[in-house]
Structures are given as C-alpha cells and as structure tokens.
Amino acid sequence: MREGFILYNTDCRVVLRELAKVGTAVNLTLTSPPYNIGKDYEEPKSLGEYVGWCSAWMNEVWGVTAPGGAFWLNLGYLSVEGKGRAVPIAYILWDKSLFYLQQEVVWSYGAGVTAKRFFAPRNEKWLFYTKDANDYTFNLDDVRDPNVKYPNQKKNGKFRCNPLGKNPSDVWDFPKVTTGSNRSSRERTPHPAQFPLGVVDRIVKVSSDYSDVLLDPFSGSGSSGIAAVGNGRVYIGVELREDYCRASAERHERFLAARDDEASQAALSVL
C-alpha cells in the first residue's frame, strides 16, 4: 500500500467478498479479465465455465459498487468451436451481470498482428455499464477532445462548438502498448496485455470524481492504478501473480518519483 494505491496479491473473488463484508463502496471498476484464450496467466475453462465465472465476479463487483457507480469492461475475442474463429466476447458477456449497459465503445489501437484470410484485428471493445440506468457520474467536460476542425465557427453570435472541445465519440484511438526492439513503447512493462495509460485516464476522468474509490480486479501491470492515483483517486487492485504485483508496485514507485520530480521542478521555476 502506498499513497492511495492498494494492491492485493490474491484471487479477486477473495477480495470482492471481503470488500462486501466490510461495506466498501466502489465508485468505478475498470478492468480486463483473462479472455480464456490460452495465455500463460489464465486457467483454461470450457466456454460454459468461463461465462459462469465471469458472471459470478461481475455480480460481486456489482454488489460492492456505489449507487451512482460505473463498471468499464474491456473485452477482446475468443474462438467458439464449430461456431466462430474470433467471436467478440462482448457478444457473450454483455448481459451476464446485474449492471445496466449504457453503451459499447470501440477502442481502435492501430498496429497489431497481420492476417491473410481475414482482416487484421485492430480493435477491442469497452462495455460501459452503470449501477443505475440514469443516476451516474459522467464528466464529459473533463474528457472533451480539443481537436476541433472549425473552433471559431459561430451561429447567431454563439460558438457552434463547446470551447473545451468536442465529445470524443464512441470510437477511441489509443495505440496499444507495443513490444520489440525499435518499436517498444516507453511505458512498456513485462505484462503482455498492458492498458495504455491514455485509455484508462479517459475512463477515470469521465466516470469518477476526486477521492473516489477505484477497483481493478485483474490489475496486471497496474495501469489502472497509475491513472487512478494520477487523478487523485484511491486505487484497489487485485492480481493473482506475484511477479506482476512486484512489477506494478515498482512501476508505481517510479511514477510517484517522476511526479515528485516534476512538482519540485515546477516549484523551482517559480522561485
């Protein structure tokens, strides 16, 4: 635990049950679970077992979510024998919890693997859910896109466009965290499925407020935690693998050191 960053090295369902027991109210959960596609951090399950397991932990998340809270779920693709090679997991899981689905956001990530007999995959989905259909935090002004083509266009003397920028829409462009010599991202950690900070930063800003409690039950490299603490929220992360916990705790320390360094540079510049 360090400056609003709490990381548990265990199964997320153990922590979810404890949070429920002590009555913790989580304002926002953002996460990406294992996709059941044979990664080395997964336990293989049949499709039925996988859906049952996801439904169970998602409903436990629902149970600890505050009344105005939100749940952002990142999902890729899996193959279903005899049915489909790359079935969007969102098609399978979208209604398997008590949350209310507000919308699907397409995360377009640019580069990736190539293909010859189908189109090269370049997107994943984010399902945006809330506990209540109408009462939820949505700080649109904090995430507006300032990249407006005609910012000064007016109608009846009034600016046509919000001066803070436009609504970023439901298609988001954030490059994946890449690996490999010459093309490795600066933020790269050893985790193979790391969220880029840009995408989680947008979700933290739009769906939570200062000092809110955020949860990532499949914390991995801890990107959600950096976005949470960087925006003044409290982070609870859970990660089963000890090596990922260690790497993300070290990454968090580096983040705090860089932030302190920046703050002292800024302080010096006004002296």
Ligand SMILES: C[S@@+](CC[C@H](N)C(=O)[O-])C[C@H]1O[C@@H](n2cnc3c(N)ncnc32)[C@H](O)[C@@H]1O
């Ligand atoms: C898709 S990755 C998440 C990556 C993360 N979004 C990031 O930015 O690094 C899923 C993670 O869940 C972890 N995991 C798998 N089963 C778990 C469980 N039952 N409880 C907690 N963590 C688990 C895996 O070790 C893996 O790091």
